[in-house]
Amino acid sequence: MATFTTYYLEMHSPHQLNAKTLPESLNIVECEQPQYEFNRFLYQLVGGAWDWGDLDSFTDKQWQARVEDKNLRTWVAYYRGSIAGYYELYRPDGVNTEIKYFGLSQGNIGKGFGGALLSQAITSAWEWSGTQRVWVHTCTLDHPNALNNYMSRGMKVFKEETSALT
Numbered sequence: 001m002a003t004f005t006t007y008y009l010e011m012h013s014p015h016q017l018n019a020k021t022l023p024e025s026l027n028i029v030e031c032e033q034p035q036y037e038f039n040r041f042l043y044q045l046v047g048g049a050w051d052w053g054d055l056d057s058f059t060d061k062q063w064q065a066r067v068e069d070k071n072l073r074t075w076v077a078y079y080r081g082s083i084a085g086y087y088e089l090y091r092p093d094g095v096n097t098e099i100k101y102f103g104l105s106q107g108n109i110g111k112g113f114g115g116a117l118l119s120q121a122i123t124s125a126w127e128w129s130g131t132q133r134v135w136v137h138t139c140t141l142d143h144p145n146a147l148n149n150y151m152s153r154g155m156k157v158f159k160e161e162t163s164a165l166t
Contacts, residue, residue: 002165007147009155010135014126016154020115026084028120031074036063039074042086046103050142072100075124077117084108087121089128097125099136103143114149122153 011017022028031038040063043055058066066072071092077084085104091097099121104113125134136155138146151157 003162004140004165006137006139006161006163007150007157008135008137008159008161009150010133010158011122011155012133014123017119017122017126018152018154019119019123020153022116022120023112025079026113026116027078028075028117029078030124031076034067034074036060036067039063039067039088042074042076042083043101045083045105046085047101049106050103052101073124073128075121077104077113077120079108079111079113082107084111084113085117087117087124089121089125091128091131094130095132097128097131097134099125099134102136109143114143114145115152118149118153122155 040055040058043052046052055063055066067074071090073089074086075088076086083105085102085108087102088100089097090100099118102118102121104117122134125131134155135158136150138150
């Protein structure tokens with residue numbers, strides 16, 4: 001039986017961040033006006049290669065409710081006018097900010113953007129007033145460098161789970 005491992009990582013202080021410098025060619029913008037169609041597009045653009053599927057069955061109404069939730073914020077990274085990647089932050093309890101979705105579009109993997117974009121995601125999480133902890137999860141089905149990127153930025157594994165592939 002094939003399995004995969006999910007890693008849960010966290011950071012308890014902005015001082016733990018080992019930031020990677022953002023290249024001048026990468027422009028990151030917060031989507032201050034929610035557009036559920038755009039978030040769905042970003043999710044498919046970035047997650048398609050990694051078989052993200054947890055939101056595949058969402059209806060338009062579910063997407064709209066999700067994206068318009070005041071506890072969800074979205075940023076998009078642009079390189080030469082095209083989408084290089086994105087991240088979403090989710091903080092339903094007012095203190096624990098999850099990097100809900102994070103990644104690069106296929107054509108931008110290998111350009112050195114991952115560490116810089118993750119650094120910006122973590123910084124954005126800490127800049128969200130009230131945040132006391134930043135956390136994320138990844139798994140062995142994700143990009144092979146994902147776990148190392150999170151750990152290189154200063155996040156620590158606090159839980160591991162092994163599951164069967166279905």
